[in-house]
Amino acid sequence: MSEKKAFELTKKEEDFSRWFDEVLFKASILDERYPVKGLYVWLPYGYAIMENIMSVMERLLRETGHKRVYFPSIVPESTLSREFRFIKGFENTIYWITQVGLRKLDERLALRPTSEAIMYEVLSRWIKSYSDLPLRIYQIVPAYRYETKATRPMLRVREITFFKEAHTFHVTFEEAVEQVKLGVDIYKKFYDELLVPYIVVKTPPWDTFPGARYNYDLVTILPDGKALELGSVINFGDLFAKAYDLQYTDRDGKKKYVHTTSFGVSERSLASVIAIHGDNRGLVLPPKISPIKVVIVPIPFKGFEKEINNYASKVYSLVSSSYTCELDLIEDEKPGYKFYKWEMKGVPVRLEVGKSEVEEGSVTVFRRDIMERTRVSEEELLPYLEDLFEDMEEKMREKARRYFESMIVYVEDVESLKSSMQNKLVSFPWCGEKGCALKVEELTGYSMIGYEEDSLSGKSKGCIVCGKEAPHLAWMGRSY
Numbered sequence: 001m002s003e004k005k006a007f008e009l010t011k012k013e014e015d016f017s018r019w020f021d022e023v024l025f026k027a028s029i030l031d032e033r034y035p036v037k038g039l040y041v042w043l044p045y046g047y048a049i050m051e052n053i054m055s056v057m058e059r060l061l062r063e064t065g066h067k068r069v070y071f072p073s074i075v076p077e078s079t080l081s082r083e084f085r086f087i088k089g090f091e092n093t094i095y096w097i098t099q100v101g102l103r104k105l106d107e108r109l110a111l112r113p114t115s116e117a118i119m120y121e122v123l124s125r126w127i128k129s130y131s132d133l134p135l136r137i138y139q140i141v142p143a144y145r146y147e148t149k150a151t152r153p154m155l156r157v158r159e160i161t162f163f164k165e166a167h168t169f170h171v172t173f174e175e176a177v178e179q180v181k182l183g184v185d186i187y188k189k190f191y192d193e194l195l196v197p198y199i200v201v202k203t204p205p206w207d208t209f210p211g212a213r214y215n216y217d218l219v220t221i222l223p224d225g226k227a228l229e230l231g232s233v234i235n236f237g238d239l240f241a242k243a244y245d246l247q248y249t250d251r252d253g254k255k256k257y258v259h260t261t262s263f264g265v266s267e268r269s270l271a272s273v274i275a276i277h278g279d280n281r282g283l284v285l286p287p288k289i290s291p292i293k294v295v296i297v298p299i300p301f302k303g304f305e306k307e308i309n310n311y312a313s314k315v316y317s318l319v320s321s322s323y324t325c326e327l328d329l330i331e332d333e334k335p336g337y338k339f340y341k342w343e344m345k346g347v348p349v350r351l352e353v354g355k356s357e358v359e360e361g362s363v364t365v366f367r368r369d370i371m372e373r374t375r376v377s378e379e380e381l382l383p384y385l386e387d388l389f390e391d392m393e394e395k396m397r398e399k400a401r402r403y404f405e406s407m408i409v410y411v412e413d414v415e416s417l418k419s420s421m422q423n424k425l426v427s428f429p430w431c432g433e434k435g436c437a438l439k440v441e442e443l444t445g446y447s448m449i450g451y452e453e454d455s456l457s458g459k460s461k462g463c464i465v466c467g468k469e470a471p472h473l474a475w476m477g478r479s480y
């Protein structure tokens, strides 16, 4: 097979869905050939990227006082069903264990769809006094939900492999409100570091998770025009605490219910990075999360092999003192093949070292994001790379911002709403009435993604349906 053919992709702009699947496989992220539909094997390279992504998240969580825990993945039905509203959101998607060996179980056991129920039951034994609060914990574990719609790797799955769920416990509702702001802030920083653009919206009350007081979502849009929820921050108030009898003794000696929140993200974070930054050569990874920042490819020259390899090793020692670096010495792959291979994997920088570089004491630096080459002397290489990574982040952020702006549109009347909704996220002034939102859903066939509360207040905008004063900016579109 020719070098080019092995790494050829369907054009992203022609068929995003196919492009996405092909990239996952050819860049060695996932293997979809698993005997259970909706479950995927994570390959070493994909896993390494996810580890880097999760370590960004863990740093942000640790800096804000969240501590890592582990709760088992099996939950008894009696615990899960104590709060019927809890099961309601998941009831059709829960995996049940009903039998062990030949023996039928007296009580069904569930694989965790999320961990509120089991944590609250256990924490009702940990939390005694106001001095035990606030308590902020998180875990990164698989979560099991049997997706009933057509499955898509990373986007609609039947096992969420990297489910980061944080749960927090507070003395008052006001403190939980502050925690939700903190959760949103953590997510904003997280996606800023991943160079993924987003909107932050509040879910309308009629769509809010049963048992929650309110929640915020971070949402982006993929190149096929569908909105992707990137993470959710939920304020439960004391609703769940009441169901699980989660109480503390306050300063005045009185028993009070704990106020709780939760917020989660998953491998959809990586899906958004791939979808937004990738191109027709494959992945384009932000340097911060790329498992390999620099790859060195020696360009063989007959009779000069030893000098080139020695020089490549010297460059490798230099670069690997500062960056995760790989020296590609595979003998039976031609340089052209190696170029395509590392471009597919989205490695930010490739250094090419051949005869003329050896003679000159230089390296050819190739940057993946804009596919450009420059020659740099060996002495200048490290400071050059430092500036390059910074510039790369800046350019990728800017490109993603321009992409995002091309995918969203603001309208002020129903006619332009209908004509401009094709494959975009649409925002418009909204009075806050459910009837008006449903009317727009009916007219467009799209669904409400959420709204920016009071972001138009004082701007004298009229609701797109009823014309009344519209303090909110509503967002609609198709979604995953």
Ligand SMILES: [Zn+2]
Pocket (backbone or CB within 6 Å): 430, 431, 432, 433, 436, 463, 464, 465, 466, 467, 468
């Ligand atoms: Zn209205």
